[in-house]
Amino acid sequence: GESVGLHLPTLSVQEGDNSIINCAYSNSASDYFIWYKQESGKGPQFIIDIRSNMDKRQGQRVTVLLNKTVKHLSLQIAATQPGDSAVYFCAENMAERGYNFNKFYFGSGTKLNVKP
Amino acid sequence: DAGVTQSPTHLIKTRGQQVTLRCSPISGHKSVSWYQQVLGQGPQFIFQYYEKEERGRGNFPDRFSARQFPNYSSELNVNALLLGDSALYLCASSFGGGANYGYTFGSGTRLTVV
Numbered sequence: 001g002e003s004v005g006l007h008l009p010t011l012s013v014q015e016g017d018n019s020i021i022n023c024a025y026s027n028s029a030s031d032y033f034i035w036y037k038q039e040s041g042k043g044p045q046f047i048i049d050i051r052s053n054m055d056k057r058q059g060q061r062v063t064v065l066l067n068k069t070v071k072h073l074s075l076q077i078a079a080t081q082p083g084d085s086a087v088y089f090c091a092e093n094m095a096e097r098g099y100n101f102n103k104f105y106f107g108s109g110t111k112l113n114v115k116p
Numbered sequence: 117d118a119g120v121t122q123s124p125t126h127l128i129k130t131r132g133q134q135v136t137l138r139c140s141p142i143s144g145h146k147s148v149s150w151y152q153q154v155l156g157q158g159p160q161f162i163f164q165y166y167e168k169e170e171r172g173r174g175n176f177p178d179r180f181s182a183r184q185f186p187n188y189s190s191e192l193n194v195n196a197l198l199l200g201d202s203a204l205y206l207c208a209s210s211f212g213g214g215a216n217y218g219y220t221f222g223s224g225t226r227l228t229v230v
């Protein structure tokens with residue numbers, strides 16, 4: 001399949017290590033955030049979400065941290081596996097004043113390369 | 117259960133032509149959103165439809181239009197294609213139309229304009 005991350009920042013980790021992918025979001029009014037994983041030739045796949053009233057949320061092998069003070073998100077993947085190799089996007093949902101619709105702003109993505 | 121399905125998977129068109137892309141949401145989902153993903157970038161919001169009405173529009177020219185049918189499926193139309201319209205077009209469905217509903221994405225339609 002065609003790569004979606006030809007010129008993206010790349011994080012290379014050894015299989016079994018922990019990975020940390022960072023994201024700076026743009027709008028202090030954003031109140032809902034999602035991390036997506038996108039493999040070559042596929043659409044983005046939901047990994048984990050977090051709302052602005054939380055600082056941390058844990059899933060299976062993944063943890064998302066939210067620092068609203070500096071508008072920063074991070075995705076931590078424990079015991080990274082070759083199947084985790086993909087492009088990772090953070091997406092922010094900004095509840096725009098006067099509107100109630102579902103619109104996400106996506107970052108430019110980080111390519112995770114897991115070395116066996 | 118079927119996920120979000122999009123058709124066709126790949127498409128090649130000539131500049132100036134028109135194209136129609138199709139999307140079927142997850143059963144029970146009433147909202148469909150369309151995104152454009154240029155190679156090497158994150159997806160960019162084009163439209164959201166909920167209960168057959170346009171709920172939101174991104175910063176795209178009027179050459180882009182969409183609609184949602186009574187069965188909640190959707191079509192994205194692009195007229196007068198430009199080379200810069202070459203991209204992966206993603207459809208995403210969600211149960212609700214309001215803020216704070218997460219999406220499920222389809223695998224996309226790869227459009228190449230030559």
